[in-house]
Amino acid sequence: MGIRLHAVSHVYQSINQPPFEALKNVSLTIQATDEFIALVGETGSGKSTLVQHFNALMAPTSGEAQLFDVTLTAETFKDKKIKKTPIRKRIGLVFQFPEYQLFEETVLKDVAFAPKNFGLSEEAAIQKAKDALRLVGLDESFEARSPFHLSGGEKKRVSIAGILAMEPDILVLDEPTSGLDPKSQEMLMDVFTSIQNRTHTSIVFITHDMNWVERYAKRVLVMKAGSLVFDGTPHALFQRPELADWKMDVPDRFKVMQYLKTHHSFKDPVTTPDELIDAIIREGQS
Ligand SMILES: Nc1ncnc2c1ncn2[C@@H]1O[C@H](COP(=O)(O)OP(=O)(O)OP(=O)(O)O)[C@@H](O)[C@H]1O
Ligand SMILES: [Mg+2]
DSSP: OOEEEEEEEEEEOOTTSOOEEEEEEEEEEEOSBSOEEEEEESTTSSHHHHHTTTTTSSOOSEEEEEETTEEEOTTGGGOTTSOSHHHHHHEEEEOSSGGGTOOSSSHHHHHHHHHHHTTOOHHHHHHHHHHHHHHTTOOGGGTTSOGGGSOHHHHHHHHHHHHHTTOOSEEEESSTTTTSOHHHHHHHHHHHHHHHHHHOBEEEEEOSOHHHHHHHOSEEEEEETTEEEEEEOHHHHTTOGGGTTTTOOOOHHHHHHHHHHHHOOOSSOOOSHHHHHHHHHHHHHO
């Protein structure tokens, strides 16, 4: 078991602002290997807040977060003897906004920072960084550039490379494909899949795109107003009547299916695109 949250709530406290409960009583378990989880939910539903509890960046206000062999609560989080850095190496989080993550003067130094920090020699860290940059599609010409003078999509790739270079056991990606063109989005999702196939790394990705959910995720978590309202397969999610209430879209394939269903009456009930294909084939043969 990699991550287990038990009844986690998180209240943001800011000066001159009323407290805001962004997470409400969330319980879930994420295995250390082979999970491919999409985390979805409308804007402001608590997704980014939730994933920051996955790698000890945030402490639960109440409840507990068990992250591998460390259990964090509001009290133990303050305990200096409990080291957070090893947790952040095993559970790597790519931030929603790359600017929060980038800080070195060159792209190569930025990506090599974590592997060096976690004990690799300079040379080995540089090699890991180069490999990670190639994986996310950035060639050598980017290595000496400042990470701050890149386009939004290039910054996103550098921030992803920085976490890949650390080779975490669990890879958590907060909207990894936002700001990228469709081909680059697909390329990156395929990179994550091939990493999992090779190393069994568990992957959690936040997205608003239901096509990616259907295509890549084995499991989906849905957040609504700080609560976890669904934990199941994409197939089960897209059948749920609450989708509109959760502000969820459906994949394009389902929209095409709805269109065809309203213009054609099939003999057999059709609820999924695959059943639609079967129905069309059967009717063609009859
Ligand atoms: N530092 C903060 N102080 C107070 N409230 C905050 C803070 N950060 C986030 N919130 C609030 O907590 C709620 C959850 O925010 P969060 O960023 O987790 O949402 P999200 O689901 O990731 O949204 P998005 O899809 O827009 O990225 C929002 O209502 C947000 O306004
Ligand atoms: Mg967010």
